[in-house]
Amino acid sequence: MSEIPYKIYLSEDEMPTSWYNLRADMKNKPAPLLNPGTGQPMTAQELEGVFCAELVRQELDNDTPLFHIPQEIRDFYKMYRPSPLVRAYCLEKKLDTPAKIYYKFEGNNTSGSHKLNSAIAQAYYAKKQGLKGVTTETGAGQWGTALSMACSYLGLDCKVFMVKCSYEQKPFRREVMRVYGSSVTPSPSETTQVGKKILAEFPGTTGSLGCAISEAVEAAVSNEGYRYVLGSVLNQVLLHQSVIGLESKIAMDKYGVKPDIIIGCAGGGSNLGGLIAPFMGQKLRGEADYRIIAVEPESCPSFTRGKYAYDFCDTGMVCPLAKMYTLGSSFIPSADHAGGLRFHGMSSILSQLYADGYMEARSVPQTGVFEAAELFARAEGTLPAPESSHAIRAAIDEALKCKETGEEKTILFGLTGTGYFDLVAYEKFHNGEMTNNVPTDEDIAKSLARLPEVNG
Numbered sequence: 515m516s517e518i519p520y521k522i523y524l525s526e527d528e529m530p531t532s533w534y535n536l537r538a539d540m541k542n543k544p545a546p547l548l549n550p551g552t553g554q555p556m557t558a559q560e561l562e563g564v565f566c567a568e569l570v571r572q573e574l575d576n577d578t579p580l581f582h583i584p585q586e587i588r589d590f591y592k593m594y595r596p597s598p599l600v601r602a603y604c605l606e607k608k609l610d611t612p613a614k615i616y617y618k619f620e621g622n623n624t625s626g627s628h629k630l631n632s633a634i635a636q637a638y639y640a641k642k643q644g645l646k647g648v649t650t651e652t653g654a655g656q657w658g659t660a661l662s663m664a665c666s667y668l669g670l671d672c673k674v675f676m677v678k679c680s681y682e683q684k685p686f687r688r689e690v691m692r693v694y695g696s697s698v699t700p701s702p703s704e705t706t707q708v709g710k711k712i713l714a715e716f717p718g719t720t721g722s723l724g725c726a727i728s729e730a731v732e733a734a735v736s737n738e739g740y741r742y743v744l745g746s747v748l749n750q751v752l753l754h755q756s757v758i759g760l761e762s763k764i765a766m767d768k769y770g771v772k773p774d775i776i777i778g779c780a781g782g783g784s785n786l787g788g789l790i791a792p793f794m795g796q797k798l799r800g801e802a803d804y805r806i807i808a809v810e811p812e813s814c815p816s817f818t819r820g821k822y823a824y825d826f827c828d829t830g831m832v833c834p835l836a837k838m839y840t841l842g843s844s845f846i847p848s849a850d851h852a853g854g855l856r857f858h859g860m861s862s863i864l865s866q867l868y869a870d871g872y873m874e875a876r877s878v879p880q881t882g883v884f885e886a887a888e889l890f891a892r893a894e895g896t897l898p899a900p901e902s903s904h905a906i907r908a909a910i911d912e913a914l915k916c917k918e919t920g921e922e923k924t925i926l927f928g929l930t931g932t933g934y935f936d937l938v939a940y941e942k943f944h945n946g947e948m949t950n951n952v953p954t955d956e957d958i959a960k961s962l963a964r965l966p967e968v969n970g
């Protein structure tokens with residue numbers, strides 16, 4: 515076997531031509547979205563009032579294993595894909611570990627994260643349907659930026675509701691979105707009914723993803739020719755993000771490498787669901803085994819302290835109900851710096867896989883995450899996003915275990931993005947002002963007490 519290079523690049527011809535739908539290989543399918551009014555599964559027709567028709571088809575399809583990637587999307591992908599799979603030789607050396615560490619780097623585009631993989635797909639189907647534009651929410655700003663790039667490329671209007679604490683912490687993110695022609699409103703805002711209601715109930719709130727989603731959905735259904743798009747959680751988003759795992763697997767197979775442990779940070783679950791997709795597929799079909807670890811912040815621990823139940827995806831309780839590990843839709847996490855991980859719920863696909871024992875989850879404290887981020891930056895050069903650094907933390911911890919036991923495990927983790935817009939967070943860390951905010955059991959019990967009645 516030839517020596518493994520620092521970066522394994524694929525050629526454009528080696529890029530996947532289809533997305534892989536993990537649900538096709540799941541025996542226990544993820545639970546369907548429910549209509550909050552009737553408690554019945556949402557029909558395609560109901561969903562099409564909010565989402566684009568083709569995306570609804572993808573959302574509801576639990577059986578088709580492969581979805582062809584349209585040529586126009588593949589052409590856009592070629593501007594920044596295939597993304598490199600990096601062998602972290604320098605980090606291994608620094609840790610003095612026998613473990614072999616690989617990471618798939620998705621920060622190689624202006625939006626700085628993996629979110630562009632789904633943004634271009636969603637914008638493409640909106641355009642094809644003849645819509646004027648789309649509305650969305652953004653937490654840390656990566657999704658809003660990615661969607662802005664995709665919409666400007668295709669000539670679609672884009673209205674972004676940005677969680678207020680990020681809007682204030684990251685003014686430069688907002689300006690990038692405006693470079694691409696989007697309008698950006700801090701959420702909660704007075705521009706929607708639901709925003710006004712939330713402001714009245716929680717005066718001075720710095721917002722949450724759940725709030726911003728409610729506002730964006732309202733803006734979509736009350737504007738002719740608009741639909742709502744979402745950057746994580748939904749089945750369709752995991753489908754598009756499977757390109758991450760498919761590329762990783764092609765690159766590893768080229769060198770005969772098989773990961774023992776696959777690690778990803780988990781906010782709504784899209785990068786993790788995408789990274790693990792082909793590997794989990796093998797695991798589900800009984801062809802191979804992998805340890806799979808989801809890493810979440812202690813401040814927003816959906817998998818590790820949440821409940822597997824039907825819940826609203828948004829604070830305003832206007833969206834369909836999804837069955838997922840949730841902290842309750844009224845849970846508003848502390849204003850931690852990994853904005854992309856501040857969602858109260860989790861993908862239904864990953865929730866079902868976790869409930870069935872196909873993967874593990876752990877939560878990590880904020881300061882530990884930044885220690886890992888800095889160690890990584892100094893060894894590997896790349897400045898990681900705080901979200902991605904959750905995966906780095908777990909990868910380092912696993913590599914250090916290998917050092918103790920002498921095991922030469924192969925670890926693959928997702929490096930979802932870069933941290934250039936997170937320097938206020940790094941500054942707090944350097945100044946010793948960073949805290950570890952952990953919700954109390956009472957905090958969580960209080961929001962879980964408000965789960966919808968369909969749970970019986």
Ligand SMILES: *Cc1c(COP(=O)(O)O)cnc(C)c1O
Pocket residue numbers: 626627628629654656657745746747779780781782783784785786854855899901902930931932
């Ligand atoms: C949004 C985001 C995440 C978390 O979202 P998932 O849907 O869980 O992948 C992680 N990392 C980065 C850089 C992000 O922008």
